[in-house]
Amino acid sequence: MVVDDSAVVRGLIAKWLGDDPSVEVVATASNGEMALKNLAGADPEIVVLDIEMPVMDGLTALPKILEHSNEIQVLMASTLTKRNAEISMRALSMGAADYVSKPETTREVTTSLSFQQELVGKVVNLAAARRLQNGGKVYRGKGSNSLNEDILPQVSSRGVVAKRKMSSSLPRIIGVGSSTGGPQALLKFLNSMKDELRLPVLITQHMPSAFTSILADHLAKATGLPCKQAENGDIIHTGHVYVAPGDYHMIVVNEGGKKVIRLNQDEPENFCRPAVDPMFRSLAKLFGPSVLGVILTGMGHDGLKGSQEIVDAGGTVIAQDEASSIVWGMPGAVSQAGLCSAVLPLDEIGAKVIDITMGEAV
Structure with missing residues (x-):
């Protein structure tokens, strides 16, 4: 209609x-x-x-x-x-x-x-x-x-989803990728772990520039977490949440011993800018096995190549399951590629992330 x-x-x-x-x-x-x-x-x-x-x-x-x-x-x-x-x-x-x-x-x-x-x-x-x-x-x-x-471009969880061992290193940063259904999923995810969050969180949500600042404000008000639309040169802080601005890729670099956000307008990847893959690549390069990547609901396969780099660097990736996703494209692609250590309902992901960050996950 x-x-x-x-x-x-x-x-x-x-x-x-x-x-x-x-x-x-x-x-x-x-x-x-x-x-x-x-x-x-x-x-x-x-x-x-x-x-x-x-x-x-x-x-x-x-x-x-x-x-x-x-x-x-x-x-x-x-x-x-x-x-x-x-x-x-x-x-x-x-x-x-x-x-x-x-x-x-x-x-x-x-x-x-x-x-x-x-x-x-x-x-x-x-x-x-x-x-x-x-x-x-x-x-x-x-x-x-x-x-x-x-x-039928989206994969189905009726296929076999391989599970990888989690990194033996405790995470030092959390990277999150999402698209269709992402704003709702991000809110539930952050709310479920806000009281115990001790790491910086970087979010790439597929959205135009008019939306991303509003999304960041919405998440900040709804969760009480220090959340903002990222700005070029931001130094990342523990417990803070940074949302990639529309039309800019967000990466993290080491400058003078500090972890700094850099924004760029390089070519779109997977038809997206911001895209998850550039963010994940930068995190894998900078933090190695101490990266925890989270892929939430979304169309397409953005985040797949970046998740591969996180895993290759020894890090951990978890994804939202099909039943709780609006579209199981992005998390499905990563899951079917055998890159995930866990594939979970949205309601369980926050608790799993906290367990992983505290070294209590199995």
Whole structure:
């Protein structure tokens, strides 16, 4: 279901999605109230939901949509203003699965191939991941019985996941990578270990620049931890949390005996900037076996190569399991590659991290 007050944007999004052989647009609506009236008859798996609409806006409609069925996943769509970024963050905390950033004008929406590709890709991947979790299948085309392997990019935990021994060295730093579903997962993860956190935490979350500072502020307020969007030249401190800013890779270097954050705009990796791989590489190089890498929910495979380098340096990697992930792409790729010492539900990861940092993990 596509919900947007602009007839032009609504029509474009519906056409783009309908042109994909794996997607059927079951309904469109011009505001939240109309969307709610159409839910029962349309029975959508995914709702693409605009934020700013008359009669009933997206933030008001969101909890009502989720109340209708806990199987519906909502993809928020908003222009990249500071206000909309804050609203999108609230929507994620209320249960939206992800967001997509709309260009600011209708003309830009019409001509933006990147917006089109991101939108369709997220809809398809969210549906594929949910169906995998439910043991279902995603089929090619409407009414077809042939499985479309092209739209099942995420691995499944039904394969064998190898477990590695943990490092014999105690961690001195924690690196975290996340993407789709990451803001919610990060909040639960940090809250579960905030009282015993004694190490610096570096986070790379796939987000545009308008969002990352708001994410850092949100995490700081919700956890009480000293959390900030990283700045070039920041010296890392024990118990502090640093979030990579949008459009910048975040790495750590040794300068004068101090561990310093450096930001750069090198080429995107895995189509991402910030990306997890550069951060993990720098941590492996600087801390060797004393790195603890954590991969949370997310689309794609960013963090896979960096996790390999952490393991090659003698460090430890743990990942979120499929059942608790919005999309098991990133943690699944690392798990299936046999790089993890543990693959756990989100609710158990914080406690495991604390055990590892205290030398009490088995």
